[in-house]
Amino acid sequence: MINTDRECAVVSAHAERSSDGAMVITDETIAKRLGVSPxxxxxxxxxxxxxxxxxxxxxxxxxxxxxxxxxxxxGGTPSA
Incomplete structure (x- = not known):
């Protein structure tokens, strides 16, 4: 499943969508958030x-x- 905080952050960022349903997070944005390469x-x-x-x-x-x-x-908390 999802084993690390970094994996959780990546999948969480990819689940983000704008109100019109468009993807708003790029690999480059996620990489900057995590301090890793795209x-x-x-x-x-x-x-x-x-x-x-x-x-x-x-x-x-x-x-x-x-x-x-x-x-x-x-802004919520995971249940597990």
């Missing part, structure tokens, strides 16, 4: 998608919310 941010996201069986980064974020690894509301 390539590392992409690798983490792709590893998580494979591990979760997700077809998209957004789906990986939604799955993480369902299993309690991410809050279902911005």
């Amino acid at each position: 390539r590392t941010a992409r690798r983490i996201a792709n590893t998580l998608m494979t591990r979760l069986g997700a077809r998209s980064r957004f789906q990986a974020g939604a799955m993480a919310v369902q299993v309690g690894r991410l809050p279902d509301q911005p």
Whole structure:
């Protein structure tokens, strides 16, 4: 599942959407937030998608919310 804080941060960022549903977070933005390269941010996201069986980064974020690894509301706390 999601094993590290860094993995959690990546999948959480990819689950973010604007009010009109458009993706607003790029690999470059996530990389800057985490202090890693964009390539590392992409690798983490792709590893998580494979591990979760997700077809998209957004789906990986939604799955993480369902299993309690991410809050279902911005600023909330995970249930596990």
